[in-house]
Amino acid sequence: MYETKYHRASSADEAVKLAGSADDGQFIAGGQTLIPTMKQRLASPSDLVDIRNIDAMKGVNVDGNKVTIGAATTHAEVADAPQLRAVCQGISDLAGHIGDPAVRHMGTIGGSVANNDPAADYPAALLALGAEIITNNRTISADDFFTGMFETALEDGELITSISFTVPDKSAYSKFPNPASRYAMAGVFVAKGGDGVRVAVTGAGSDGVFRHAGMEEALGSNWSADAVADADVDEAMMLSDIHGNAAYRANLVRVMAKRAVAAAG
Amino acid sequence: MTTVSMTVNGKEVSADVEDRTLLVDYIRENLKLTGTHVGCDTSQCGACVVHVDGKAVKACTMLAAQAAGSEVVTIEGLANGGDLHPVQAAFHEHHGLQCGFCTPGMIMTAVDMIERAKASGQKLDEATIRSELEGNICRCTGYHNIVRAIEAAAG
Numbered sequence: 001m002y003e004t005k006y007h008r009a010s011s012a013d014e015a016v017k018l019a020g021s022a023d024d025g026q027f028i029a030g031g032q033t034l035i036p037t038m039k040q041r042l043a044s045p046s047d048l049v050d051i052r053n054i055d056a057m058k059g060v061n062v063d064g065n066k067v068t069i070g071a072a073t074t075h076a077e078v079a080d081a082p083q084l085r086a087v088c089q090g091i092s093d094l095a096g097h098i099g100d101p102a103v104r105h106m107g108t109i110g111g112s113v114a115n116n117d118p119a120a121d122y123p124a125a126l127l128a129l130g131a132e133i134i135t136n137n138r139t140i141s142a143d144d145f146f147t148g149m150f151e152t153a154l155e156d157g158e159l160i161t162s163i164s165f166t167v168p169d170k171s172a173y174s175k176f177p178n179p180a181s182r183y184a185m186a187g188v189f190v191a192k193g194g195d196g197v198r199v200a201v202t203g204a205g206s207d208g209v210f211r212h213a214g215m216e217e218a219l220g221s222n223w224s225a226d227a228v229a230d231a232d233v234d235e236a237m238m239l240s241d242i243h244g245n246a247a248y249r250a251n252l253v254r255v256m257a258k259r260a261v262a263a264a265g
Numbered sequence: 266m267t268t269v270s271m272t273v274n275g276k277e278v279s280a281d282v283e284d285r286t287l288l289v290d291y292i293r294e295n296l297k298l299t300g301t302h303v304g305c306d307t308s309q310c311g312a313c314v315v316h317v318d319g320k321a322v323k324a325c326t327m328l329a330a331q332a333a334g335s336e337v338v339t340i341e342g343l344a345n346g347g348d349l350h351p352v353q354a355a356f357h358e359h360h361g362l363q364c365g366f367c368t369p370g371m372i373m374t375a376v377d378m379i380e381r382a383k384a385s386g387q388k389l390d391e392a393t394i395r396s397e398l399e400g401n402i403c404r405c406t407g408y409h410n411i412v413r414a415i416e417a418a419a420g
């Protein structure tokens with residue numbers, strides 16, 4: 001790891017100031033992506049601004065049909081929040097299956113979303129739930145936020161402070177984890193709510209998380225696992241690597257979609 | 266250099282380290298507590314698991330500076346003098362190790378898993394134990410006796 005300077009922020013404003021006044025400052029939340037990346041010398045921030053101790057950025061709040069999750073809330077805290085499980089089991093289950101227990105104790109929803117790994121789980125949930133990503137200076141819809149592999153609409157130095165979404169009528173997530181890394185080979189989040197049906201796919205797309213219009217339409221008129229069994233998944237859009245080729249991933253997407261709909265009930 | 270202070274196994278400790286120092290290096294190099302192991306450089310093997318403020322974390326994927334002010338427990342902090350911690354005793358009894366390289370991380374993960382299960386009133390069955398061990402890799406045992414030891418310790 002290259003040298004770096006560590007700072008601990010106690011408020012979102014302080015974090016943004018500290019990162020902004022550094023040469024090449026970066027936020028560090030759980031560090032579960034950033035530290036491995038720095039160890040490989042693929043990232044070399046001059047300054048790290050720790051946002052894990054900012055109380056205002058932590059916690060899960062359910063108010064009527066609106067859910068707000070602080071960006072620095074860990075995966076374990078999301079998975080274990082009973083008030084969230086009661087209204088949106090899909091996201092609770094998803095959080096409880098990210099990586100392993102030690103990763104879930106440190107990794108945060110904000111870090112996961114900001115990183116937008118093409119195999120990360122949360123991007124699928126946020127896209128399917130039509131979530132809003134709230135930063136220190138604006139609100140971005142999930143549809144506009146995820147712009148490609150490891151790419152987001154965030155500007156340099158912009159801090160995600162929370163995520164919010166409307167409680168869906170039904171939701172579920174089904175993931176086929178890579179047996180070594182536990183990241184998704186394909187993960188499908190289905191949600192049915194006021195805006196109709198939304199289906200988001202992670203792990204499989206060569207351009208990161210995406211919505212599947214064909215499955216959304218099919219499920220809109222017939223909410224059943226059968227409705228997506230023969231969905232047309234474009235192999236040309238799929239990742240193809242040593243873990244699985246495009247045809248394999250396209251099939252996994254259909255299977256995960258079927259399982260997710262069945263689990264949502 | 267920054268002075269990083271924390272509590273490790275109940276003792277207040279302090280050392281001047283570079284900001285990029287990993288918690289695992291702080292524990293091994295500065296405190297000379299070498300029970301915490303490093304088995305990979307990809308955050309996947311779990312040999313380095315310690316407890317920070319009561320939670321199992323990978324000490325190779327945390328900066329010492331991030332843990333400043335925290336309560337840390339390492340494998341050396343479990344036994345009470347000559348009396349092994351019940352999970353250590355169960356690993357001994359059920360032969361939950363061969364070379365022993367993964368064992369500190371396995372035991373720290375097991376203690377954390379048992380405490381969380383107790384707190385939530387959940388019974389630790391074999392399937393749950395196996396999925397909770399996803400972040401801990403063992404090259405020797407085939408996991409069978411590790412799972413048995415944890416089942417026994419969980420009661």
Ligand SMILES: Cc1cc2nc3c(=O)[nH]c(=O)nc-3n(C[C@H](O)[C@H](O)[C@H](O)COP(=O)(O)OP(=O)(O)OC[C@H]3O[C@@H](n4cnc5c(N)ncnc54)[C@H](O)[C@@H]3O)c2cc1C
Pocket residue numbers: 026027028029030031032033034035036051071072097098099100103106107108109110111112113114115117119120121122158159160161181182183184307308309
């Ligand atoms: C062994 C292992 C297995 C894993 N398995 C999975 C898995 O199955 N599924 C999965 O989805 N993920 C997995 N992960 C990744 C994990 O979920 C990370 O926690 C997550 O991707 C990043 O969150 P973090 O809080 O650790 O972010 P960090 O590593 O601290 O930061 C990641 C990036 O996001 C930026 N950032 C962090 N917080 C904010 C914020 N609030 N606003 C703006 N930018 C911010 C940082 O500057 C950095 O660029 C795994 C990781 C490991 C080590």
Ligand code: FES
Pocket residue numbers: 302303304305306307308309310311312313314323324325326
């Ligand atoms: S050394 Fe920490 S996970 Fe392998």
Ligand code: FES
Pocket residue numbers: 361362363364365366367368402403404405406
């Ligand atoms: S006992 Fe040798 S690695 Fe587990």
